[in-house]
Structure formats: structure tokens, C-alpha cells
Amino acid sequence: MNHSPQPLLYEKRGAVALLTLNRPDTRNALDGEELFAAFESTFRQLNDDLHIRAAVLTGAGTAFCSGGNIAEMRDRRGMFGGSPSQIAANYRAGIQRIPRAFQALHVPIIAAVNGPAMGAGNDLACMCDIRIASTQARFAESFVKVGIVPGDGGCWFLPRIVGIGKAAELAFTGDTLDADEALRIGLVTQVVPPEALLAQALALADRIAANPPQALRWTKQLLQHAGSASLDQALDQAGIYQGQAHHTDDHAEAVASFFEKRPPIYAGR
Numbered sequence: 001m002n003h004s005p006q007p008l009l010y011e012k013r014g015a016v017a018l019l020t021l022n023r024p025d026t027r028n029a030l031d032g033e034e035l036f037a038a039f040e041s042t043f044r045q046l047n048d049d050l051h052i053r054a055a056v057l058t059g060a061g062t063a064f065c066s067g068g069n070i071a072e073m074r075d076r077r078g079m080f081g082g083s084p085s086q087i088a089a090n091y092r093a094g095i096q097r098i099p100r101a102f103q104a105l106h107v108p109i110i111a112a113v114n115g116p117a118m119g120a121g122n123d124l125a126c127m128c129d130i131r132i133a134s135t136q137a138r139f140a141e142s143f144v145k146v147g148i149v150p151g152d153g154g155c156w157f158l159p160r161i162v163g164i165g166k167a168a169e170l171a172f173t174g175d176t177l178d179a180d181e182a183l184r185i186g187l188v189t190q191v192v193p194p195e196a197l198l199a200q201a202l203a204l205a206d207r208i209a210a211n212p213p214q215a216l217r218w219t220k221q222l223l224q225h226a227g228s229a230s231l232d233q234a235l236d237q238a239g240i241y242q243g244q245a246h247h248t249d250d251h252a253e254a255v256a257s258f259f260e261k262r263p264p265i266y267a268g269r
Contacts, residue, residue, distance in 0.1 A: 008038040009060075010045070015209035016202060017046055017055040017107070024061025030120045030152075031069040031078060036097045043105045050268035053209035053216055056201045057128060058112040064137065067119030068095070070146065091151050095120065099153040102127040103224065106217040108208050112201035113137040113188065118176075123150060126157035129220065131188040132204065133179040134197040139187060141167075145174040160227055162187055212250035212266045 009020040019042065021028035023035075046052050059065055072078040079090040102109075111117075111128035116138040125131050125139070133139075141158060143150050150158075150171065159167035162185050170177070179191045192200045208216065218241040226234050245251055249269040257264035 004034070006038070007032070007035040008042055010042055012052070013202065014206070015051060015053040015213075016205040017052050018198075018202070019055055019057045019109075021057070021059045021065055024059075024063075026069065027061065027063035027066035027116070028059045028121070029066050029069045030095055030098065030124065031072065033094075036094060039098050039101045043101045046105065046107045050213045052107055053211065053213045054205040055107050055109040056112050056198075056205050057109060057124075058198065058201070059114050061115075062136075063115040063121070064111070064113045064117040065121030065124050066116060067121045067142070073146065073148075095152050098124065099127055099157070106220060108205075108216055108220050110201050110205055110208075112197050113139075113179075114194065114197055116140075118142050119146075119150075120152050120154075123152050123154040123157055126154065126161055126187075129223070130204070131182075132190045132192065132197065132201050133182055133188040134194040135179050135191055136194050137179045137182070137188075137191075138176050139179075139182050140174060140176040141170040142174040142176070144172065212248065212254065213268045214248055214250060215245055218245060 005022055007021070007023055009018075009022045011018040011020070023029060046055060069078065073080045079094045080087060082090065108130075109128045111125040111131040113125050113131055113133045115134065115136050117125045118138070118140045119142045122139050122141050141150065141154055143154070149155075155167070155171060158170065161167075162170070166185050169175075177185075177187070179188065182188045183191045190200060222234065222238055222241065225237055229237065250264075250266045253264050253266060
């Protein structure tokens with residue numbers, strides 16, 4: 001009996017989790033209950049493990065993520081079957097679980113975009129906190145090219161990264177960007193040769209992971225909340241986390257190591 005491969009591989013590298021979309025035969029298309037559940041369960045695992053301080057997400061094969069399954073769109077199968085209200089329900093029960101899982105993820109996560117990130121694949125990269133691209137990466141908010149809208153939250157994520165005007169241009173045209181253009185508009189923060197991509201992403205993750213895990217998670221939550229909070233709400237939340245941070249062992253260790261001129265050793269407490 002043939003077993004399909006795990007759709008999302010998880011490898012622990014010290015304090016960093018390496019996650020790999022593992023459907024190279026579909027160019028890592030975002031479909032199927034197994035994949036949606038894998039994001040949810042993997043992210044819960046990351047949240048529960050204070051030894052993990054950062055994560056990297058990449059794609060197996062030549063693509064980062066090709067987006068939705070266009071053959072299923074054509075055949076009106078899977079998420080794309082049924083009445084308009086049924087399709088809306090399918091999205092809620094299906095692909096929209098991925099952005100919700102990202103919003104509930106407390107660990108900083110970097111997208112290592114190894115190849116095309118198209119449609120929902122572009123949005124998947126935007127769900128990550130930081131994006132690093134291979135020179136072979138391509139990006140497109142391409143839903144309009146197949147006569148649909150970004151049903152996975154792209155119109156929420158993309159403007160927060162590149163600004164409303166550029167997000168509108170990308171969503172209205174469906175144009176494809178190369179890695180250099182993605183860097184120019186701030187969609188990615190680095191462009192590196194393909195053979196250096198994973199090492200660069202893991203090196204950045206290691207730099208992040210050198211910091212106390214609770215402070216990292218609280219900082220990420222403040223960044224997430226800032227998009228919808230007023231300044232007063234953001235300040236109140238920052239004060240709450242700051243009060244907690246000042247009472248951690250890791251804060252005491254950070255201050256002690258500063259005065260003792262030695263590397264800190266954080267325990268996640």
C-alpha cells in the first residue's frame with residue numbers, strides 16, 4: 001500500500017525549526033485536508049516548545065509554492081465545488097486555516113523562497129515575518145489572472161508589507177516580479193544565489209534564536225497586533241508584556257551577561 005509523503009516536513013536544527021513544503025509533484029500547491037491540518041499541528045508544536053526560537057519555511061523541488069490547484073478549479077472539485085456560499089464555507093474550512101494558523105504562531109518565521117511563489121504561494125510567503133529569496137524566485141499576486149480574488153487573505157497581508165499602492169498594482173495586474181524587483185519594493189529583504197538560500201535563511205534564524213524565546217514571542221505578538229491596534233492599545237499591550245519580561249530569568253541573565261561581558265545562556269524562563 002502506497003503512503004503519500006508528509007505534506008510538511010519538520011526538522012529541528014538546534015533552536016531553529018526547518019519546515020519544508022513537501023509536494024514537489026504539484027509544485028507545493030496549497031490544497032487538501034492533510035496539508036491544512038499539518039500547518040495547524042506543526043505550529044501548535046512550535047508554540048508549545050520554548051526550545052524553538054525561530055523557524056524557516058521553504059519548498060521542496062524547484063517551486064516555493066504554486067498556489068491553488070488550478071486543475072481542481074477547472075473541474076470544480078475540492079474547495080472549488082458547490083454554490084457560491086458553499087465555496088465560501090469550503091475556504092473557511094480549507095485554505096483559510098493556514099493564515100489563521102500563522103496568526104496564532106508565536107515563533108518568528110522566515111520564508112526561504114526557493115522558486116516561484118504564485119497566487120496563494122505569494123500570500124504564504126507574506127504570512128511569514130521575513131522573506132529571503134533565491135535569484136530563481138518569482139512572485140505574483142496572480143488570482144485575477146484566473147478570474148478570482150485572493151481568498152486566503154492576500155489583500156490583508158500584502159499591503160502591510162509593500163504598501164497599499166504597490167499591493168493594489170500587484171493584485172489588479174497579476175504581474176509577475178523577479179527577485180530583484182521583489183527586493184526593490186520591500187517584499188523580500190535579501191536575494192541570494194540558490195545554493196546559498198537555505199544557509200542564509202538558517203543563519204538569520206540563528207541570529208534571531210540567540211535571543212530569549214519569550215521576549216521574541218512577545219515582540220512578534222506586538223508586531224502582529226500593531227496592524228489593527230490604536231497607539232494606546234499597542235502601548236497598553238507593550239506594557240503588559242514588558243512587565244512580564246522584566247520578571248523572567250532570561251532578562252536577569254541578559255543584564256548579568258552584559259555587565260560580565262560574556263555570552264548569555266537563556267533557559268526560556
